[in-house]
Amino acid sequence: MTSPPLPARLSVVVPCFNERANVAPLVARLEAALAGIAWEAVFVDDNSPDGTAAAARAIAARDPRIRCLRRIGRRGLSSAVIEGALSSSAEFVAVIDGDMQHDETRLPLMLTRLAAGEGDIAIGTRYAKGGDAGGLAGGFRQRLSRLGIAFAQLFLPSPVSDPMSGFFMMRREHFEEIAPRLAGSGFKILLDLLFNARPPLKVIEIPYEFRARAFGESKLDALVLAQFAGLLIDRVLHGAVPLRFIAFSGVGLVGVIANLAALAAGRALGLGFSPAQAIATVIAMVVNFQLNNSLTYRDQRLRGARLWRGLALFLLFCGIGAVADLGIARTLYEDHNSLTVSGAAGAIVAVVWNYAISATLVWRTR
Ligand SMILES: Nc1nc2c(ncn2[C@@H]2O[C@H](COP(=O)(O)OP(=O)(O)O)[C@@H](O)[C@H]2O)c(=O)[nH]1
Ligand SMILES: [Mg+2]
Structure with a gap:
């Protein structure tokens, strides 16, 4: 008789859209980085035309740590992250992009520091000392990103060097508690979480080097700034107007x-x-x-x-x-x-x- 596998301690949520070529390499990297930790990964794909979901499911079929959540008729990074996180049950939840631009080798450090009670959320940051924004394609993207960060600081309870980061980890209980208040639209899930946490989340910053994309292309562009402005307006109006x-x-x-x-x-x-x-x-x-x-x-x-x-x-x-x-x-x-x-x-x-x-x-x- 075989006993069931140990429940995961860490759920890694991977939002992905047209990232087929990145799925298998990312799983391999997670496997290497998370050796010794009971982990699982949920790929949340919005029915990408390139067959990302099929690639994830093929791995899931032979590896019980991997799951694929395929959403049909929907698009959105934030809602993908929220649903992926809520579909899992490990004590800690991490979010990492599906394009390998984030440094998965930082995950164990995030986990150690969270587990030691040093903070409520560990944020991978491209800007703190030791971090690098080199992988951000083009000077325009960089300026846009900096502008957005400067604005966001005005509304945050405590300074966060990279509040637009898509790479972070937190305790599930916090995520579950904040989830019903999240706007869920747009791209800035971390900002949404920080804004809606009551009391504010204590932040641990983990610097990392933002890598250049190897396969596929970015889905985010200047329009993201407009959505971001919307999120700030929503914050000012306390969600009274859709x-x-x-x-x-x-x-x-x-x-x-x-x-x-x-x-x-x-x-x-x-x-x-x-x-x-x-x-x-x-x-x-x-x-x-x-x-x-x-x-x-x-x-x-x-x-x-x-x-x-x-x-x-x-x-x-x-x-x-x-x-x-x-x-x-x-x-x-x-x-x-x-x-x-x-x-x-x-x-x-x-x-x-x-x-x-x-x-x-x-x-x-x-
Ligand atoms: N499920 C889902 N994932 C998305 C969507 N938009 C972007 N992503 C994923 O979110 C991550 C970050 O997007 P990316 O285009 O790389 O943004 P960038 O790194 O800022 O250029 C990548 O893994 C994308 O595949 C979406 O609408 N739905
Ligand atoms: Mg990317």
Whole structure:
């Protein structure tokens, strides 16, 4: 009779998207780094087209320490980490990227220091003395990353040199306690955890060298900064307004600017006010659609035929919204004679209407 294997002391959560070539090498590295520790790893893959899940499952089929969580119709680094962590039960939970950019040889040190009670969370940091941000592709990414860190410090209870890190370890009990309060959208799970911990987590910083990517490509880009701004706004508003609505309204504001610019250009080209405004409205709606598709609804981005269908629906319904907006503004203007009140009321009705249409008809969740 064989006895069941020892339960894991450490669950390593690995969010991955299009990382097929990295799965097997990462498992080998974890195995080497974690010798002598009872560990398990959960690969959380959002149904990558490159077959990452199949690669992870093939290893899981012969190694009981490995599991694969394949999520369908979903995208998102934060939610992948949350679900991976909640699907496990070891005393300690670590998160490490699936692209081998993080230094897995630091995991035992994180575990030792946490177990010794030196802190509540051990954060792998690229910036503390001894760390290295060399693997961050391009100077632009580095500047962006530094800017984000400077902003985040303003909101953190105690300074953390790399609050955008995707490499950390904590006690499960803390994670489970904070989990219900996490926003869960976007890319910055660590920041989300630090913001929502009550009382604040005591941080242990573990410097490491951020490696260059060997296989595959980065999924994070400048748009991440916008999502990050959203997280900070959410923090200021204490979650009273959904993040998506904030993003949607921000995009709407850009649309208003596009509208005014196009209107001015049309007038300068000698068009009458009404035709210039009509053309400017359509241009603004297309800009809004494009930005919402790549930003607000990044996780449900429409492509191909669905993109054209979405654009048509968006133009149709937001066009109706624009006409209603004008009507409301005009009626209020006639009643109150105040341009600001009527303009603002019209804009609020339009943004709520457009948001409702977008969320239910254009980018509806499958
Ligand atoms: N499950 C899941 N993993 C993701 C998603 N986006 C990125 N990842 C993984 O998260 C890790 C960090 O992403 P990466 O693109 O390498 O970011 P970078 O290191 O900042 O360039 C990698 O292992 C990615 O495969 C996602 O939407 N879902
Ligand atoms: Mg990476």
